[in-house]
Amino acid sequence: MILINSIQGNIKAVDMAARVVDPLQLEWFETGKKIMRRHTRNGVEIGWKVVKGLPVLQDGDILWMDENVVIAVSILPAAAIVLTPVTMLDMATICYEIGNKHLPLFIVNDEVLAPYEDPLFRWLEAKGYAPKQEQRVLTNMLRSNVQPHEHGSGSTLFSKILQLTTKS
Numbered sequence: 001m002i003l004i005n006s007i008q009g010n011i012k013a014v015d016m017a018a019r020v021v022d023p024l025q026l027e028w029f030e031t032g033k034k035i036m037r038r039h040t041r042n043g044v045e046i047g048w049k050v051v052k053g054l055p056v057l058q059d060g061d062i063l064w065m066d067e068n069v070v071i072a073v074s075i076l077p078a079a080a081i082v083l084t085p086v087t088m089l090d091m092a093t094i095c096y097e098i099g100n101k102h103l104p105l106f107i108v109n110d111e112v113l114a115p116y117e118d119p120l121f122r123w124l125e126a127k128g129y130a131p132k133q134e135q136r137v138l139t140n141m142l143r144s145n146v147q148p149h150e151h152g153s154g155s156t157l158f159s160k161i162l163q164l165t166t167k168s
Contacts (some may be wrong), residue, residue, distance in 0.1 A: 023073075057075075075137045083112045089137075094124070113138060
């Protein structure tokens, strides 16, 4: 077993030369695990233990390499809700509503993605946001530094987002 506690780079930014990639296939929700034990596609056993402050694993992250082989993360495609907000207000509202349901959000270029859930999909359709269901690699999860908030009266996360998206 190979024990890993750091990321060596990403295959998009490292000279791969003549190395062969042995993917460690993960579901999107496994990328934030602190401890795991998995096998690569070629059967190499990997032990992963997060060091304090280590980021969530991204697609293509190199966990181990030598002169012949690179073991890299490969995030498997998953059913996703895909939205392309037309305005910043739509973007804020969509992100707020999905976040308020405590679901993860992923931002890819001008699209908002969330793991597929039928009730959310139907709600977004009913609100006129034209969601699509597609198989996507869910990576670049939106991280929030927002402190836990109340669902009662007063200043809310939504009102703060609206303040950011409306012109003063």
